[in-house]
Amino acid sequence: MKRILVAPLNWGLGHATRSIPIINALIANNFEPVIASDGEALKLLKKEFPQLQALELPSYNITYSKKANSFKLKLIKDSPSLLKTINREKKVTESLIKSENISGIISDNRFGVRDKNIPSAFVTHQLRVLSGSTTWLSSKFHQKIINKFDECWVPDHRDAKNLSGDLGHIEGYESSIKYLGPLSRFEKQDLNKKYDLLVVLSGPEPQRSFLEVKLLDELQSYDGKICFVKGLIENEQRKTQINHITTYNFMASKELEKALNESDLILSRSGYTSIMDYAKLEKKAFLIPTPGQFEQEYLAKKFEEELVAPSCKQKDFKIEMLNEIENYSGFEDLQYDLNYKKLFNLF
Structure with missing residues (x-):
């Protein structure tokens, strides 16, 4: 070979x-x-x-x-x-x-x-x-x-x-x-809803950590079940449960695929690979671009203007903004x- x-x-x-x-x-x-x-x-x-x-x-x-x-x-x-x-x-x-x-x-x-x-x-x-x-x-x-x-x-x-x-x-x-x-590494599956919101973090430091701290604070008042994936690739997976938030340091592909399919809404960066995944799974999402990264800022703006997904700057995010998602179409899988x-x- x-x-x-x-x-x-x-x-x-x-x-x-x-x-x-x-x-x-x-x-x-x-x-x-x-x-x-x-x-x-x-x-x-x-x-x-x-x-x-x-x-x-x-x-x-x-x-x-x-x-x-x-x-x-x-x-x-x-x-x-x-x-x-x-x-x-x-x-x-x-x-x-x-x-x-x-x-x-x-x-x-x-x-x-x-x-x-x-x-x-x-x-x-x-x-x-x-x-x-x-x-x-x-x-x-x-x-x-x-x-x-x-x-x-x-x-x-x-x-x-x-x-x-x-x-x-x-x-x-x-x-x-x-x-x-x-x-995309994922496939759409018809699974029962387990989480109201899935948070998926990734990206270089220190901005990943800044967003993690901000979101964990804001999401305390969220009315629904949350799965929070930090995007920290470590030797062993760690899971914690505090009230309505289940936190993982990372998930392998199959596990994350299942969590995405079991979640009603997604909150994440506007990285291009994430966008491709959400299109494949036809998900509704709220996007927060990495501050200073022109590409992610452009993509967030593009999908907001196309009424696909709402977005905001990292410093401006408030929990009430997630209500805006219902006014957007969500991502579509264009078969290829x-x-x-x-x-x-x-x-």
Whole structure:
């Protein structure tokens, strides 16, 4: 079997979780996936696929500033270190290809995981990278990276009715883009309701912790049963029950799939992978974008304007705002059958 290196970025859990259906498809099509990442993303995939080889890559060490408006400045300040990490990543990848007999690469937003001697695909929903007044520059930089790969796989619909909007659709920019349709590790199930509200947290610190503290305080007065998943990937799962709130440090895919299907409403970040999951499960949600992250702010605004899901800034959230959800349609599953066999012809 050909061995395919699957390398998602460790920035929140979204890049790792949307790699899960790709890894399962590789196995189903007689390839042997080799997982490569770092931090929480690597921990999560090792729990999901204990039978697969998992390798550690250099960490980008992406963290948020405590103040939302400082995030872009922090990224600019950290860029020399980031470029050094990408160069180290390229050297590690070159070494792994030889030592692990790798025949192909699927990189989800890891810039240095590529090699000109073997076929490689870059997975991203951001052909346009929003960064305020410097969007043109960040987008050009990202497109330059994308062009170094043989193919660019965009997890969204090609048509006007899509999930990523301006992020994943640029007029006149073709490159070697293949639209995969939305990727989700979940399936919709007809289960009895267990929770009135499911809270799903993820994303880099310290903003994840800031939101956790705020929500746990606000939700004390919520009239209904709550399941609260913190998104902390630890060695053992911990569950606590205090009054109407059941808290978990993390859930594996099957457990989270069940909780999502058993919940009436969702409260979470507006990360793109979460959006794809809610569309697959046709859920109603309230979205709180990570402060300073232009992409999540854009997606939250897009779905609010389309009357799909309400949203607000993290600092402004109040428990009464959840009542707004009933005025929105919720997410819709636009059916799309991805031919993985054809997609994997690259290898």
